[in-house]
Amino acid sequence: MNIKIRNTLAEIIGALIAMTWMWLQLAEASIMTIESVSKVLAQGIGISIILIIILHIVFNILSSIISGQYEKDIDDERDKIYELYALQLSSVIFGISIVTTLVLMGWFNLSINTGLIAITFAGFIGSIISLFLKIYLYR
Amino acid sequence: MIKKKIHIENAVRKLRFNSDEMTQQGLAELVGVSRQTIVAIEKYKYTPSLDLAFKIALAFDREIQEVFFIN
Numbered sequence: 519m520n521i522k523i524r525n526t527l528a529e530i531i532g533a534l535i536a537m538t539w540m541w542l543q544l545a546e547a548s549i550m551t552i553e554s555v556s557k558v559l560a561q562g563i564g565i566s567i568i569l570i571i572i573l574h575i576v577f578n579i580l581s582s583i584i585s586g587q588y589e590k591d592i593d594d595e596r597d598k599i600y601e602l603y604a605l606q607l608s609s610v611i612f613g614i615s616i617v618t619t620l621v622l623m624g625w626f627n628l629s630i631n632t633g634l635i636a637i638t639f640a641g642f643i644g645s646i647i648s649l650f651l652k653i654y655l656y657r
Numbered sequence: 658m659i660k661k662k663i664h665i666e667n668a669v670r671k672l673r674f675n676s677d678e679m680t681q682q683g684l685a686e687l688v689g690v691s692r693q694t695i696v697a698i699e700k701y702k703y704t705p706s707l708d709l710a711f712k713i714a715l716a717f718d719r720e721i722q723e724v725f726f727i728n
Contacts (some may be wrong), residue, residue: 520693521693522691522693590691592685592690592691593691594689594690594691594694594709595690595694595705595706595708595709596690596691596693596694596697596703596705597691656693
């Protein structure tokens, strides 16, 4: 497993843990105020960023211990192209999700809380799917 | 208009062995990319940009068409 796949896996795991944490915190979202929902979502995004950094470090330390050598993470043209593909995919998913959420909010008269949660989770899901695309391309 | 999809092949692996068995890491450092990119190029999984293709050809002191070609 090369460093790119390792780092991408770290990002997927970090995002999944943050999503799970947010899901558990938002179990009673229907009775929560918009301020408390926003607080949980903002904390979730922060947690995902911190987790990804920690997992990157842990994965690279473990890999160095197992293989006995340090692998440099060099970004070249191939990485930029794959990054672009992933960004395009996540943007499309996020865009479709926003429109779908807004339509459903109007149609079913859903609360702002629901819309806020749906849009944030759509961002995470789009990001996770695009990260899987990156793993597919790097394999 | 050429509509046929072209499949670009290369002789990077062969040229590497002919260059005192240069390692993938050695070539990667020479042209400024990661070792994984050289692996992907050798396996025809990735077609490099014109810039990188010229750099690889220069690394082997060859013309670009000797390194990258359509079979």
